[in-house]
Structures are given as structure tokens and as C-alpha cells.
Amino acid sequence: MYGLVQATRGAGGMDARLERRLRLFAILVVVSVVASVAFAFARGYTSLAGIAVGVAYGVLLTIPIAGISLFVLQGPMRPWLGGLSFTAGLMVRSAIFAAIIVPTLYFQLGSVIAGVPVDPAHKGFWVNIAFAVVFVILANLIIGIANIIGPRALLNFVSGRYHAPIEENRFVLFVDIAGSTGLAERLGGVGIHRLLDRTFRLLTLAVVDYRGEVLDYVGDEVIVTWREDGGAIECRPLRCFMAMRDELARASDQLQREFGAVPRIRGALHFGPVIIGEIGDVKRAIVFNGDVMNTAARLEELSRNVDGGFLVSRAAMERFNSPPPFAVRDLGRLPIRGRNDGIDVVGIGTPAPV
Structure with a gap:
């Protein structure tokens, strides 16, 4: 891989x-x-x-x-x-x-x-x-x-693009640090914070390479999005996730020396309509809401039990304008919390350590 x-x-x-x-x-x-x-x-x-x-x-x-x-x-x-x-x-x-x-x-x-x-x-x-x-x-x-x-968030605030909420089709990628609870127990509060900071900085390099937008850091997760037209090009969200693993692999020796551990990541990708708009007063922010966000988060939870540690919804796969850059396997329809009909997903063809 x-x-x-x-x-x-x-x-x-x-x-x-x-x-x-x-x-x-x-x-x-x-x-x-x-x-x-x-x-x-x-x-x-x-x-x-x-x-x-x-x-x-x-x-x-x-x-x-x-x-x-x-x-x-x-x-x-x-x-x-x-x-x-x-x-x-x-x-x-x-x-x-x-x-x-x-x-x-x-x-x-x-x-x-x-x-x-x-x-x-x-x-x-x-x-x-x-x-x-x-x-x-x-x-x-x-x-x-x-x-x-974030530069795009600043530009969006200045231009007022999302001052009134609008609906956009977006790819949404959730990436989670595997085993972060155990790492926190071993490294302590300050140590795990430093490790997460270093890890997220490495992952962000891949986001920039594949023209994504970091939406938020939530605990041990990072959420990345692409507009439909940008994300569909050459399967950028898929390539971004694999490039994230590549960045961690290249930095593994340094991370091992400094923290005694090399973080591993899991992830899930979904696609669909998202409501985007400014919210708040004292601390104003641009937020994403909708079923797509909830489904992507729940897919990430399911990825913990799947070989390869990565799930992609069929809805996302159908939006790409080229074949995926690596082998995938159809996992059929999986039950998912909050959806009675489940969701069709694919996984990575060659399992990666998680």
C-alpha cells in the first residue's frame, strides 16, 4: 500500500x-x-x-x-x-x-x-x-x-459567501487517530496534546496537496471537505487520505523518538448536500450541518471494525470523475445508527494496519 x-x-x-x-x-x-x-x-x-x-x-x-x-x-x-x-x-x-x-x-x-x-x-x-x-x-x-x-474561511467571511445559509454538495472526510485513548493514558494530557498537534500538522500537508479545506479539529479527529467540482477531480479525497498515511509513515522515526509512538489513522468519506452558514455572535463561525455530516461521523465509527480502516459511501464513489487510485472492495449495505435502510459502502482493497 x-x-x-x-x-x-x-x-x-x-x-x-x-x-x-x-x-x-x-x-x-x-x-x-x-x-x-x-x-x-x-x-x-x-x-x-x-x-x-x-x-x-x-x-x-x-x-x-x-x-x-x-x-x-x-x-x-x-x-x-x-x-x-x-x-x-x-x-x-x-x-x-x-x-x-x-x-x-x-x-x-x-x-x-x-x-x-x-x-x-x-x-x-x-x-x-x-x-x-x-x-x-x-x-x-x-x-x-x-x-x-483558515484562508478559505477568512475569504468566506470577508466575501460574505455564507452570511445567509446556503446548501452545497460536499465531500466530507472524517479522520480519526486510532487508539488515542491509550496514547493519552501513556503520554499524559500535555504529551497527547503535543502528539495530536504534530499529527494534525502532518495531515494538513496532505489536505493542502489535494486542495481540501480543514473544517474543524474535534478532539482526536480532523474534518476535511471539498466542494463537489473540486473533490471529484482524480478522486482527491481518497488520495488525500492515503497521502495522510504516507505523511505519518515518513515521519514515523521522528515520532517514535519523540513520543514513543506512531499515530495511525482511520477514516470515512461521504458525499451529499450540506447546509453551510455563519453562526454565533461573540465567536462567529462558519458551520456545516445536515445528515451528510452525521452519516460521515457514523461511518468513521464503523471504520474501526473494517479491514483497512477506511470506508467510502457509494454516494461519494459515484461522484468521482475517474477510477479510484487503489483497489477497493464492495462491502454492500451496512447498518448505521440513525438510518433504517443502512448505507452502501466500499472499503480499501488491501488492508492497512489500524
């Missing part, structure tokens, strides 16, 4: 992380250039030379700042930075960005590149610094908030 996952994983979007970063990089560069030009206009620099200086500063500052943020801080430094508090992480990022902003503005590199004479008196230095610092802090806050609630 492990080799099969390795062979098929790339077809489901191994470049999704890079694609996401490049898309965000392009957006940040464009927004920064527009903001820099607007700032130049606000200060009365409306000539072509003034616009050129604004564009130059926007590019000079954003390319290294966005590049470091997305490809270093969100890359090799992500585990270390993720271990810091929100405020500490914000301070680290701000300090790095200040090291780029201050010399760029002090030496007036934007003017130099645009071919405009520099101001030897540095009259506008502190005004420019203030604007750059405010812009960077706001960008950092947005990135930090997006990391807390």
Missing part, C-alpha cells in the same frame, strides 16, 4: 502547496505595487517619475518580503515558527521584514532604480517607514488570522 501511495500521489496535486504560494505571492506583489502607487499619489507625486518610484518600491519590498514569508517562514522555518505564540511569531516576522524595509528606504533604492534623483536630506524617510511598517503589520495580521481560522 505504501508503494502504491508513493506512485499515485503526484496525480492528485503534489504541486498544490507551490501553486498556492505562487498565487499568493503574485497577489501580494500586485497589492503592494498598487498601494505604493496610491501612497505616491497621496503625497502629490503624480508624474510618471513618481509613479515609477512607487512601482519600484512596491516590487523591491514585496518580492523579498513575500518570498521569505511564503517560501522560508512557511517552508523550512514553519515548524519552528509554528511553535511560537501568535505575538512572538508576529514579532519575528516583523523583525525580518524591518531588516529589508529600513535599508531599502534609507538608501532610496526605489528612486535609484527609477532613475529619479535621491533626496540627500532624507526628508520623507520616516513617513515612508511609517507607511511600510503599517502595511507590513496589516499583512502579517491577515496572514496570522488566516493561519488561525
